[in-house]
Amino acid sequence: MTTRNDPTTNLETRASWLPMVSLFLAQVLMSFNVAALPISLGGMVEDFGVPPTVVSSTIVVYGLAVAALVMTGAKLGQRIGWVLMFRIVIVVFAASSVLMIFSQTVAWAIAGQALAGASAAIIVPALVALIAENYRGAQQATAIGGLGSARAISGVSAFLIGGTLGTLVGWRPVFMIVLAIAVVVFAFSFTLRGDRGDASVRIDLVASALIGAAIVLLTLGFNNLNAWGAVQATDAAPFDVLGLSPAPVFVVIGIMLGQTFFWWTRRRMREGKVPLIDLSILKSSRERAAVYAMFIVVALEACVNFTIPLYIQIVQGRTPFDTSLAMMPFNLTVFITATLVVRFYKRYPPRTIGVFGFILTTAALLWLSFVVTNNWETLPTILGLIVFGIGQGALVTLVFNVLVTSAPAELAGDVGSMRGTTQNLASAVGTAVAGALLVSLLGIGVASAVVEHPEIPPTLVEQVNMDDLNFISNDDLRTVLDETDATAEQVDAAVEINEQARLGALKLGLLILAGVSALAILPASRLPRYKPEEIPDPSPVAAGR
Structure with a gap:
């Protein structure tokens, strides 16, 4: 859905911005919840006593629920009515945060995020539909742009607030903020205007x-x-x-x-x-290339968002606040780039921006694979994260804009559904693959290092479950080895092996991700090649995940 110049726009009565408060905060609600999960990784691992890859299932389940249900959610909103459905799912989202706050096991947390994801599957298309029903002309364009700002701002604030609370109080109060936002969104939802739905809509x-x-x-x-x-x-x-x-x-x-x-x-x-979805929005290779590019760049972002908190909180044993500081260069860069890249749409075609964006993400991941150490706050590492953020921020905004500008306005809901499915499936798969890849590489590294270190006898190896390796801190490893007959020298050697294997897994994992990013240049090279004067409108449509 794009906004074109209309001579009648200036004659329209300006609508109140009060309804937009509810929609803006609904985007903040979803984005804050998603960003809070990586920050809470260490706290949930400690509380529930499970490996980090199990806790990461909360992220995976959220993305899975949105991706699986967003197409159905769009039709359900059309049938029942967007305002009524919006209020119902906001209440369900609030219930999901209650589950997170009072969760006794990781299963509670996973169930909470499943509920949140199911709610977001309807909120995502509802945001664009309700903006279309409440605003016209220039106000509509401003409102749509506001959703993009809400997503970026809430991501940055979640890392700052979540990191501070996670360090000083614990991870649960972060979801008290999610609950409070849901209550405010519900209260302001009564200012929204919308139809009663169309019972003739068939799912x-x-x-x-x-x-x-x-x-x-x-x-x-x-x-x-x-x-x-x-x-x-x-x-x-x-x-x-x-x-x-x-x-x-x-x-x-x-x-x-x-x-x-x-x-x-x-x-x-x-x-x-x-x-269920009109496939004419993917009628040409250019639109399909945009979907492929979106999937890859979101999956790469999910890998980075999982990997950094994993290493800082679990491997290094540092605080959530340290995680928020380490992620800040990346998050701020994504926010700034996503806002400024629109300025380049009239000067460069999408194909050029897309190819250049993937070149940046490839170069950044390749650079990080060589310079990264156990300290994420070194200047080379920060520079790598900034470059990756520039590429990622430009690409996510660009590829969705390509889909929107290529589809007629009446198919905006279908575009939103495709975007929601692609983005959340990519986030879930990216997180899952990152965990599986890093653990597999860790296992290979440990097995190889044990062979190369004769000071670790086979009798000691037999006392450790090598089939259940995962990322743990040096202190936790020493605790595990204290239950064996390992000598002090053998414990020190095992800790050294653990450090080397973890860093090796990280470097090789980043190198593999760089290869995936390089392959993505191919679909990016098939993005549209508009001439500057042919671009319908440079403003991106942003519907939250």
């Missing part, structure tokens, strides 16, 4: 089931590649398929269901029936 339940199942299986498969086994099933796998791990099987079945969803949707469109 394609077959397509909804296909895309939902596909996303659930893909996410579960990627998230459990390490725990269940990348090929052969481990003891932790719930079952096996002829000896194979269910994780890759889930991935394959998920891809097949996704393809079936597209076949089914195309068939309904040929028959003149209303689809």
Whole structure:
């Protein structure tokens, strides 16, 4: 949905900005919740006594729920009415924060984020729909731009506030803020204007089931590649398929269901029936390239957002506030770049900006793979994060703008659904893959280092479960080894091996991500090549995740 010059715009009566308060804060609500999860990583690991990769399931489940349900949520909002649905899901979001505050086990936290994700699946399309119903002309463009600012501002504030509270008080008060925001959003929702819905709108339940199942299986498969086994099933796998791990099987079945969803949707469109999503928004290779590029850049961002808190809070044993400081250069850079990149739309075509953006992210990840140490606050590391933030901020804004400007206004909801599905699936998969990749590399590094260190006898190795390796601090490792018959010299050697393996896993992981980023230059090279005077409107439409 783009805003074009309209000679009648100046004749329109200016609407009150009061309804926008609710929509702006709803975007803040979702973004603050998402940004608070990595900051809370260390606190939840300590409280629940589970590995960080298990706690990261809260991030994965949130993204999974949004991605699986956002298309259905858009149709549900059209059928029941956006204002009523908006109020209902805000209440559900508030309930999710209550679950987080009072969670006794990690299962409670995962359930809380599942509820939050299901709510966000309707909030995401509701924001754009309600802006369209409450504002016109220039006010509408301003309101849409405000959502992008809300997402960036809440991300930065969540790291600052969450880091401070997590260090001084604990991680739970962070979600008290989420609850308070939800209450304010609900109160201001009574200023919103909207229709009563259209009972004639039909939801394609077959397509909804296909895309939902596909996303659930893909996410579960990627998230459990390490725990269940990348090929052969481990003891932790719930079952096996002829000896194979269910994780890759889930991935394959998920891809097949996704393809079936597209076949089914195309068939309904040929028959003149209303689809769950209008695939004409992906009619050309340029729009498809934008979706591919969006998936990759969001997945890369999720990998970085998981990796940095993991190393700072779990490996180094530092505070959430230290995490917020380490992430600040990246978050501020993303915010500034996402705001300023619009200025380049009339001077450079999307293809040029897209290719340059992925060159920056590739160079940054490659640089970080060589300069990163156990201290994230060194100047070379900060420079690498800033460069990555420039590329990432430019790309996320650009690729969604390409989709919006290529689709007619009446398909804005479908574009929002596609964006919500792609972005949240990428976030969930990126987090899951980052965890599985780093743990796998850690296992390889430890196994190799043990062989190269004769001071670690096989009898000691047998007392440690090498099949259940994960990221732990040096102090935690010493505690584990105290329960064995290891000597002081052997403990010191094991701690040294742990440090080397962790850093090696990080460096190699970043190198692999750099390779993925480099491959993304290919779809970026297929983005549109507008001439400056042909650009409909440079203002990006931002609907929160």
